[in-house]
Amino acid sequence: MTIELYHNDMSTCAQKVRLTLAEKELNWESHHMDLRKGDTRTPEYKKLNPGAVVPTLIDDNQIICESTVIMEYLDDAYPNPSVRPKDPVERARVRTWTKQLDEGLHAAVGTISGTVAFRHQMIAGRTEEEIIAFINLIPEPERRERSLDTTFKGIESRYFRPAIKRWEKLFADLETTLSKNLWLAGKTYSLADIAYTPYLTRMDHLQFMGLFKNRPKTLDWYDRIKARPNYSAINEWINEKYIPLMKEKGIAAWPRVDEILNE
Ligand SMILES: N[C@@H](CCC(=O)N[C@@H](CS)C(=O)NCC(=O)O)C(=O)O
Incomplete structure (x- = not known):
């Protein structure tokens, strides 16, 4: 059974999981998601990951979300070498x-990444209406609100x-x-x-x-x-x-x- 990972090249959460897979020398199949295009915000992907984010791991037909949970799962399912100490x-x-x-x-x-750099990728080639429509695809109201503020205000955002x-x-x-x-x-x-x-x-x-x-x-x-x-x-x-x-x-x-x- 192949381990499948829905991830993104530069996503910090996906990097956590890839580092864990590499430390354990596990083979995996890549499903690379383009976050700027909104690959994670489609109805199909939300069936795998309701939060519309990467990473998502599929192993043994089981879907596992949340990077920390995935890292712990990998350490439980593939314990050698272990990446958690024995000492309680x-x-x-x-x-x-x-x-x-x-x-x-x-x-x-x-x-920090959004206000400083990534907002420029989000804005490029989109009208204001399109930016708002893209942000509105985020499922959680709190994240949506943060994304609106950071995208439009940059480092002047109250979140910075x-x-x-x-x-x-x-x-x-x-x-x-x-x-x-x-x-x-x-x-x-x-x-x-x-x-x-x-x-x-x-x-x-x-x-x-x-x-x-x-x-x-x-x-x-x-x-x-x-x-x-x-x-x-x-x-x-x-x-x-x-x-x-x-x-x-x-x-x-x-x-x-x-x-x-x-x-
Ligand atoms: N708590 C989640 C957070 C995942 C997350 O924030 N992923 C970001 C990339 S680091 C993402 O997929 N964003 C896509 C989007 O907002 O469209 C985890 O640890 O897995």
């Missing part, structure tokens, strides 16, 4: 890290400052943890490290490394996670069209980020 305390730490992403950090990165503040706190927390332990959950590389790898990469692509330039332990950890063989799950899927856009718009937005950091 370290396992609890993994959950504490992944929970934070699911409860706000991922949305905050969506806000709290998102930067949340990531500033995260970088402080990472540095504290990595000053005590080599990896996020303790002595060994785990799902916690995998889960945060795409987000550090995103900050890097946006030229937002200033968020952690004075955090030597985090910088060292970022070098170590990038040097791992499974990082090919990010590198081999880089969409070269995104990189110059993220760089140009990220550099232009940085003075506002710096202002927020220095408040």
Whole structure:
């Protein structure tokens, strides 16, 4: 039975799952979704994933949504090598890290990427009415509201400052943890490290490394996670069209980020 993954090249949540599959050396079949065209917002795809997002995993005829749940599922279904520590305390730490992403950090990165760079891709070639119609295909009212504000207002959106503040706190927390332990959950590389790898990469692509330039332990950890063989799950899927856009718009937005950091 082949593992199937509905994913997107640059999506952070999809990158989490691809990193996990690569770490476990599992073969999988790709269904690549174009998020700018709205591939996830069709009635057919919503039958697989009611939230209209990637990733979605299909294994053994079972549909599994939510990137953290998928990573845990893969570790349960294919336990060798395991990417979760045996020690209950370290396992609890993994959950504490992944929970934070699911409860706000991922949305905050969506806000940062969207306001700074991706809104330009959303707007290109669409009239205002078409943009609104596209956003209205998002099932949850809260996400729809955020997408409207971030798409039309860019970094002037009311969601931008709290998102930067949340990531500033995260970088402080990472540095504290990595000053005590080599990896996020303790002595060994785990799902916690995998889960945060795409987000550090995103900050890097946006030229937002200033968020952690004075955090030597985090910088060292970022070098170590990038040097791992499974990082090919990010590198081999880089969409070269995104990189110059993220760089140009990220550099232009940085003075506002710096202002927020220095408040
Ligand atoms: N909580 C979900 C979030 C997934 C998510 O936000 N996916 C984004 C890409 S990172 C997406 O598919 N967006 C498509 C869209 O908004 O049209 C998970 O962890 O799987």
